[in-house]
Amino acid sequence: MQYFVYGRDRPGSFGLKKSLNAEHWSFMDSYADKLVARGPTLTGDGEEAETTGSLHIVDLPDARAAHAFAREEPYYRAGVFESILLCGFVNVLRRTMWDFSEAVDGYGRFLVLAWGEPGPGPIPPKNTIVYGDLLALEDETHLGRAALLEAPDRETAATSLSTSGEGRTEVHHWRFGGRPGTR
Known part of the structure; x- marks a missing residue:
């Protein structure tokens, strides 16, 4: 099964996090063949920004x-x-971030979390990198949906997983993670 793991940074921890990058990447290297997606969420527009979190979608037993x-x-x-x-993660598109090849110049990358509405999900836009359902670990209750996608701006990204008005949506600037040249 795939799992969605999103660590939200403690305020003021950016320096500590940066100092641990090599150790973090070494740890992730041991999971390279199990990773579906990885990367940091960022402040601002994602350019030369500090991180706000660390996302991994990983296939584990x-x-x-x-x-x-x-x-x-x-x-x-x-x-x-x-x-x-x-959370548990049901990968609707059945691909990894490394399978994505539809990059659009001028678009930013985003992590979108839409909480609530257990019915059929919206059809993700063509510029979706990874998309799926979030499930509670205990009983696989549907919690919401998550998408990694490209969009022209934060507002457009926010509407990509729109629900019937119930629940809430979080949007975070995100970028592909890992050491250059590694999975």
Whole structure:
């Protein structure tokens, strides 16, 4: 099963996080063949910005392995994260971020979280990188949807997973993560 792991940075932890990048990447190298997507969320427009979080979608055998992945991650162990969102993830598009090839010049990349509405999901736009349902670990209750996508601006990204007006939507600037040249 795939798992959605999003660590939200503790305020003021950017320097500590940056100092742990090599250790973080080494840890992630051991999961390279299991990663579906990875990368930081960012302040501002994503250009030369500080991080606000760290996202990983990873294919693991069970919830116990997902908990271990989240808790053994160097940023978590060092206290970088204020909180961790850990959910099951149903990958509707059945692809990884490395399969995405529809990049549009001038578009930014975003993580969009839409909470609520368990019915059929919207059809994601063509510039969607990864898209799927978020499920509670305990009983697989539908919690919402997540998408990594390209859009001309934050407002357009926010409407990409619009629901019937119930729930809330979060939009974060995001970029592909990892060491250059690695998965």
